[in-house]
Amino acid sequence: MDLESYFISQFKTKVLGDDAAVIDELIYSKDAFFENVHFKREWMNYKDIAKRAMLVNLSDAVAMNAKPLYALLAVAMPKDISNYEAKELAKGFQEVAKNYGVKIIGGDTIANLKLDITITIVSKSKKPLFRKGLREGHLLAYTGELGKSAKELKRVLRGGKLHKRSKFRNIELRGSFISSTRDLLSCGMDISDGLFSELEKLSKLNKKGFRFLKKVPKSVGCSGEEYEMLVGFDVRHKKAIIQQAKRTKTPLHIFAKTQRGSYKNICKRHHFG
Template sequence: MNLENYFISQFHNKHIGDDGALIGTNVYSKDAFFENVHFKTTWMSFYQIAKKAMDVNISDAIAMNAEPQYALLSVAMPKNITKTQMRELACGFQDAADAYGIEIIGGDTISNSKLDISVTLVSTTIKPLLRRGIRDGYLLAYTGELGRSAKDLKKLLNLGKIHKQSKFVNLKLRAEFIKNTARFLRSGMDISDGLFCDLQKLSTVNKIGFRFHKKIAKSVGCSGEEYEMLVAFDKRDRKKVQRRAKQSRTPLTIFATSQRTKYFNSCKAHHF
C-alpha cells in the first residue's frame, strides 16, 4: 500500500472510493492543482492553469455520470502576482465553468509563495456511474489515445516546448460519450494516475483482475494526466457501446476482460 492509499485508509467512510462522494443524488468532488507539483508557470499561461484546474475537477463529475452545478475555488497566490495575471486566472476559471453551465459560488484566496489551486464541485446525477460493479467476463475499454501526456511532460521537464493543443494543457473531456452510454456501463472512472494505476483501483474495489487482449507498453499504461475515461461493460453490450462511441466521435479501445485473478500494477506511484 502506497502512502496515499494508507492515508485514505485512515478514514472509514462508505462515501470514499469513487471520483467523488455520492450522497443522495449529489456528487461532491475536490482536486488540488499545485505549482511545482502539477505544473510550472513557465509551462502554461495563467489562463491555461486556471482552465485546467477546473477541467480536471469536471472530469471527475463526468466520470460519475454527473452534471456539475456549483464550484468553490481556493486560490493561494504569490505576493508578486499582477492584476493582469489575476484577470487571466479569473477568465480561465469562468470559461471552463461556462462551458458546462457551472456557477462559481465562492471560495477563499490567500497569499502564498507560489500558485496553488483547489476546486470543489457540487454535481447532480440520476444514474451514477461508480467504480464498483465489475463482474467476471466484463470488457474494459478506454477512450481516446493514451501516452501523449507523459511524452509532453517529459519535453517540458527537459526545457522543451509542446504544441499549444497538447492534451497536457487542453483536456478533451468525454461528457457526451458518458452521458449517451451510461445505461450500458457497469463501472467507470477517469484516467488521472495512468491506466495501470487506475486499473489497480478498480481491481481492489471489485476484487477482480484483468486479462489483457494484447500487451500495452508502460509508456502508454503509466502515462498520467490523461483524463480519458476508463469503463467496463457486459460483453453483450459491446456493439451498443461502440455505436454510441462512434456517434459522439469518441475513439474507444477495448483492451481487456475481467477475470478472477490477481492484478499487479507495474507503474511507480505518482503522488508519493
Template sequence: MDEFGFIDSIKQEAYMQPSLIRGIGDDGAVFSSEAGKSFVTCIDTFVEGVHFSKETMQPFHVGYRALAANISDLAAMGAEPAFYLVSIVIPQSWEMKELSAIYAGMKELAKKYQMDLIGGDTVSGESLILSITVIGRADKGKARYRSDASVGDVVFVTGTLGDSQAGLHILTNQGEYRNSNYFIDRHRMPEPRIPFALGLKGLSRIALNDISDGVASETNEIAEASNVTIALNDEEIPISSDFVQFPKQLQHQWKYFGGEDFELLGTVREQDWEEVKRIAEKTNTRVSKIGRVTGGYKGHVLLKIDNKEERLEKKGYNHLSR
C-alpha cells in the same frame, strides 16, 4: 486590487444553472434539491511546482487544466457538471492579471458545461495553490463506481494514452517533434469526457474511472474495488499516430504510468460493448477495447506484452511519497 475587488472581478455576470438559488456574495451558496437526482462532489488541489509550473503553462492553462481534472472526476462518476468552488492561495510572485487569466481558463471550460462558480476563498501564501470543489448531478442509482466490474466484462478506454506526458516532454526538452502542438494541447487543455459519460446513462451496469494517475493505477483501482483481475493487452492500448516518434521506453512509461490524460476507463458486459461503441460514435469519442475482466487473483492487473503476461503494478503518481 484587494480581496473584495478581486472577488468582484471574478464573479459571474449571470448564472446558468436553474437550480441555483444564491451564488457568490453571502456566507455560502444555495442550490435546490432535484427530484430523482443525486449529487456528486469531490475536491482536488493543484500546487505550483508540484502539479504545474509557469515554464510549461500559461496562467490560462493552469485554470483550464485544474478545472478539467475535477470535471473529469464527475465524468468518471457518470455525473453532469453543475457547480464549482475555488480556493486560491496567492504568492507575491503572481500578478493580478495572471490571476485573472487563471479564472478565465476555468470560466472557458465551465461555460462549455454550463457550470456556475458559486463560492471561493482568496488568501495569501508562499506558492500558488488552487483547490477546486465540483458538484454535479446524476440520475438516482446511476452514479458510476469502480466497484462494479464483473468477470467477463470488456475493459475499454477513451481517446489515446500518454499524450499529456508527451506534451510535457516536448515542453521541457528542446528538439524537433512531429505534431508538437497536438501533444502540448493535450497536456495543457485536456478535455474531460462528459458527453460520452452522460451518454452511458442507459447502461444498467458499468464500472468507471478516469485516468489521472496513469492507466496502470486506475485499472488496479477498479480491480481492487471490484475484487477481480483485469487482463490488459499492450497491443490494444490506443496511442495517437505520432506517439511512436518517442523512445520505446518513454512510450511505455507515459502510456501506463504517465497520467493526466483524463480519459475514461471502464468495464461493461460483453453484450453492452456494441452500445458503448455506438455512444462513443455519437459523442465523437474514440473508444478502444483494451482487455478483459477475469477471475483468478483478486485485485490484480495483468499485462500481455511481447508475448509474456506480467503483473502491472500501480506505480502512478503518489504526491505524498517523501
C-alpha cells in the same frame, strides 16, 4: 499500499472510494492543482493554468455521469502575480465554468510562495457511474489516445515547450459518451494517475484480475494526467457501446477482460513519489 491509499483508508466511510462522494442525488468532488507538483508556471499562461485546474476537477463529475452545478475555488497566489495575471487566472476559471454551465459561488484566496489551487465541485446525477460493478467476463476499454501526456511532460522537464494542442492545455472530457452509455456500463473512472494505476484500483475494489486482449505498452499504461475514461461492461453491450462511441466521436479501445485474481500496477507512482 501506497501512501495516498493508506491515508485515504484512515477515513472509513461508504462514500469514499469513487471519483466523488454521492449523497442522495448530489455529488461532491475536490481536487488539488499545485505548482511544482502538478505543473510549473513557466509551462502555461495563467489563463491556461486556471482552465486546466477547472477541467481536472470537472473530470471527476463527468466520470460519474453527473452534471456539474457549482464550484468553490481556493487559490493561494504568490505575491509576485500582477493584476493582469490575476485577471487572466480569473478568466480561465470563468471560461470553463461558462462552457459547462457551472456557477462559481465562492471560495477563498490567500497569499503564498507558489500558485496552489483547490476546487470543490457540486454536481447532480440520478444515475451515477461507480467504480464498483465489474464481474467476471466483463470487458474493459479506455477512451482517447493515451501516452501523449507522458511525452509532453518529458519534453517540458527537459526545457522544451508545450505543444499548442497538448493535453496539458486541452483536456477533452467524455461527457456525451458516458451519458449515452451509462445504462450499458458496469463501472467507470477517469484516468488521472495512468491506466495501469487505475486498473489496480478497480482490481482491489472489485476483487478481480484482468487478462489483456492486446499488448498495452508502458508508455501508454503509465502515462498520467490523461483524463480519459476507463470503463467496464458486459460483452453483450459491446456492439451498442461501440456504436455510441462512433456517434459521439469518441476513440474507444477494448483491451482487457475481467477474470479471477488480482492486478498489480507496474508503474512508478504518478504522485506521492
